[in-house]
Amino acid sequence: MLASICSGAFVLGDTGLFDNRTVTTHWTYEDRFRSRFPLARVETDRIVIDDGDIITAGGVMAWTDLCLTIIARFMGDAVMIEVARGFLIDPPGREQSYYSGFSPHVGHKDEAILKVQEFLESNKGKTVNVAALAAQASLEERTLLRRFQKATGYTTTEYWQRLRVSNAKTKLRDTRLAIDQIGWDVGYTDPSAFRKVFHRIVGLSPSDYRRRFATAVKTVA
Numbered sequence: 518m519l520a521s522i523c524s525g526a527f528v529l530g531d532t533g534l535f536d537n538r539t540v541t542t543h544w545t546y547e548d549r550f551r552s553r554f555p556l557a558r559v560e561t562d563r564i565v566i567d568d569g570d571i572i573t574a575g576g577v578m579a580w581t582d583l584c585l586t587i588i589a590r591f592m593g594d595a596v597m598i599e600v601a602r603g604f605l606i607d608p609p610g611r612e613q614s615y616y617s618g619f620s621p622h623v624g625h626k627d628e629a630i631l632k633v634q635e636f637l638e639s640n641k642g643k644t645v646n647v648a649a650l651a652a653q654a655s656l657e658e659r660t661l662l663r664r665f666q667k668a669t670g671y672t673t674t675e676y677w678q679r680l681r682v683s684n685a686k687t688k689l690r691d692t693r694l695a696i697d698q699i700g701w702d703v704g705y706t707d708p709s710a711f712r713k714v715f716h717r718i719v720g721l722s723p724s725d726y727r728r729r730f731a732t733a734v735k736t737v738a
Contacts, residue, residue: 518570518571518572518587519534519570519571519572520571520572520573520574520583520587521540521542521572521573521574522573522574522577522579522580522583523542523543523546523574523575523576523577523579524542524543524546526540526541526542526546526550526573527542527546527550527553529571529573530550530553530554530557534571535554535556535557535571536554536556536557537556537557537558538557538558538568538571539557539558539559539560539566539568540557540558540559540560540566540568540571540573541559541560541561541563541564541565541566541573541574541575541613542559542561542573542575543561543575543576543577543613544561544562544575544613544616544617544618544620545617545620546561547559547561547620547622548620548621548622548623548624549624551622551624551670552622552624552625561575561613561617561620562612562613562614562617562718562720563575563612563613563614564576564579564582564609564611564612564613565579565582565583565586565609567586567590572586572587575613576613576616579613581604581606582609582611585597585600585601585606585608585609586609588600589609597609611720612720614718614719614720615719615720615721615726615729615730618683618686619679619680619682619683621634621638621669621671621676621679622668622669622670625668625669627664627667627668629654629655629656629661629664630654630661630664630665630668630669632653632654633650633653633654633661633665633673634669634676636650636653637650637676637677637680638680641680641681641684641703641704642676642677642678642679642680642681642684642703642704643681643703643704645673645674645677645704647661647662647673650665650673661673678714678718679718681703681704681705681714682703682714682715682718682719684702684703685699685700685703685711685715685723686719686726686730688702688703689723689726689727689730689731690727690730690731690732691732696708696711696712696723696724696727697711699711699723700712700723711723
């Protein structure tokens with residue numbers, strides 16, 4: 518069994534062992550990692566990915582999650598929980614998506630898709646009409662959708678949702694705006710749809726995220 522933590526994934530990646538494997542690294546390295554190892558399936562939303570004979574972990578402090586994962590494999594969940602209790606750390610279950618921002622892949626060579634990415638970034642994912650995006654790229658809609666997913670690893674819908682959620686995370690941390698108002702501000706007219714998308718991408722509800730990470734003196738639910 519082999520394992521890597523944070524940027525150590527680049528060392529294992531250079532061996533070719535990540536080809537057609539699902540792995541993770543720190544979310545800030547995602548663009549560089551995708552460019553360097555195009556055959557790897559990188560998922561930086563996750564802190565630990567156990568792919569059998571290879572286990573990869575995200576940030577530097579994810580070594581705790583990695584060690585507990587290995588303990589659970591060889592010693593069982595009961596021993597792993599006891600170790601976690603002894604070291605006052607959470608057992609595996611948290612995700613890198615709690616902490617990360619959205620770091621889209623721009624290291625590809627598709628200039629037309631880069632224009633669309635720049636356009637989406639400039640309006641924070643609020644303009645999502647496929648026809649408008651295709652016009653930015655001077656491509657037919659079906660061609661845009663195919664090339665966009667190939668270049669970025671995301672569908673256009675998933676991409677703009679992640680842009681919106683990233684913007685919402687900032688507002689939840691740094692402002693006292695009500696959650697429904699934040700959903701509206703980032704582009705969602707339906708509060709329940711905002712909460713559903715946020716939870717799917719982040720792994721926490723907007724209110725749980727705010728309680729955990731808010732920097733504002735007083736928050737409003």
